[in-house]
Amino acid sequence: MTLYWRIFLLNAAVFLAAVLLLLGPVTVSTPVLLGEALVLLAGLVVMLIANALLLRIGLAPLARLNRAMATADLLRPGSRTTVTGPHEIAELTQTFNAMLARLETERATSSGRALSAQEAERHRLAQELHDEIGQTLTAVLLQLKHAADNAPRSVRADLHQAQETTRSGLDEIRRIARRLRPGVLEELGLHSALRALTTEFTTSSLSATAHLTPGLPPLDPATELVLYRIAQEGLTNTARHARATRVEVHLRPLPDAQVALLVRDNGRGIGTAPEGAGISGMRERALLIGADLAIGRGPHGGTDIRLHVTGSTTAPRPQENAR
Ligand SMILES: Nc1ncnc2c1ncn2[C@@H]1O[C@H](COP(=O)(O)OP(=O)(O)O)[C@@H](O)[C@H]1O
Ligand SMILES: [Mg+2]
Numbered sequence: 439m440t441l442y443w444r445i446f447l448l449n450a451a452v453f454l455a456a457v458l459l460l461l462g463p464v465t466v467s468t469p470v471l472l473g474e475a476l477v478l479l480a481g482l483v484v485m486l487i488a489n490a491l492l493l494r495i496g497l498a499p500l501a502r503l504n505r506a507m508a509t510a511d512l513l514r515p516g517s518r519t520t521v522t523g524p525h526e527i528a529e530l531t532q533t534f535n536a537m538l539a540r541l542e543t544e545r546a547t548s549s550g551r552a553l554s555a556q557e558a559e560r561h562r563l564a565q566e567l568h569d570e571i572g573q574t575l576t577a578v579l580l581q582l583k584h585a586a587d588n589a590p591r592s593v594r595a596d597l598h599q600a601q602e603t604t605r606s607g608l609d610e611i612r613r614i615a616r617r618l619r620p621g622v623l624e625e626l627g628l629h630s631a632l633r634a635l636t637t638e639f640t641t642s643s644l645s646a647t648a649h650l651t652p653g654l655p656p657l658d659p660a661t662e663l664v665l666y667r668i669a670q671e672g673l674t675n676t677a678r679h680a681r682a683t684r685v686e687v688h689l690r691p692l693p694d695a696q697v698a699l700l701v702r703d704n705g706r707g708i709g710t711a712p713e714g715a716g717i718s719g720m721r722e723r724a725l726l727i728g729a730d731l732a733i734g735r736g737p738h739g740g741t742d743i744r745l746h747v748t749g750s751t752t753a754p755r756p757q758e759n760a761r
Contacts, residue, residue, distance in 0.1 A: 499523025564619035651690035672701030680705025699745040
């Protein structure tokens with residue numbers, strides 16, 4: 439039934455009830471007596487309430503659709519409104535669902551493209567840092583050594599000091615380059631890369647440990663990169679926001695050739711903090727490989743980041759090697 443007829447029939451039912459009542463024992467004198475006026479007023483109130491209730495029931499599918507539209511979130515895809523109610527509303531719901539599906543696909547494709555571009559740019563930066571500045575600093579280091587060997591005793595200590603500073607600068611550049619492009623991921627595989635990454639976050643006040651179960655199913659490079667980047671953002675957030683003393687990275691195979699990543703800290707918990715670029719980046723990467731991402735409180739407080747890779751890639755793989 440169309441919305442038009444539905445509302446018309448609801449109203450007609452109320453009017454009919456009123457007319458039937460008038461045909462009954464009700465009489466209205468002129469001028470109206472107080473008792474009669476009270477009865478009419480009560481009747482009017484009952485009619486308005488009945489009409490409001492019936493309209494609410496009749497328009498419920500519209501309210502449901504409205505809620506679904508207000509809460510639709512492209513970073514949490516897959517939720518669809520059930521198609522019910524009068525013809526127009528059912529059609530509207532169907533159109534909305536189709537639009538949502540289209541937007542989700544487009545979002546996945548465009549964020550896939552953006553992430554590929556980002557990875558390619560990081561790769562280029564890492565290469566340039568390593569090849570250009572890294573080589574220059576290495577040459578400076580050699581020159582300083584040569585100078586120190588031939589210098590008078592009075593300046594030798596200063597030259598050694600300069601050598602040390604240059605060496606730590608070189609280390610710093612190598613570290614930044616590694617963070618920009620997880621080269622170990624390609625060279626040594628996911629386990630070693632995650633282990634190296636975790637070790638980097640250990641400080642005097644934070645103990646970071648990796649617990650990696652062997653026997654992972656074969657993963658494509660895009661999935662490995664997503665696992666790595668999500669662990670990296672999780673660890674960065676722990677170091678930056680959590681005030682934690684411990685953080686653990688767990689990676690284990692699940693039944694059905696699936697993989698689960700867990701980053702768990704014992705910090706102050708994420709609470710209701712608004713999501714920033716880091717967390718929405720995690721969501722986009724998870725979407726890219728069709729994985730489920732859950733961020734919330736851990737069983738003993740702190741923050742848990744769980745990623746379940748289900749194995750169906752939905753978007754183009756990031757071109758880590760693209761130049
Ligand atoms: N492990 C954590 N412990 C406590 N708070 C966290 C943690 N991770 C994230 N948060 C909170 O969530 C917010 C959003 O994180 P994120 O999206 O990564 O943005 P950013 O790190 O740039 O602030 C942070 O500002 C912080 O308040
Ligand atoms: Mg962050």
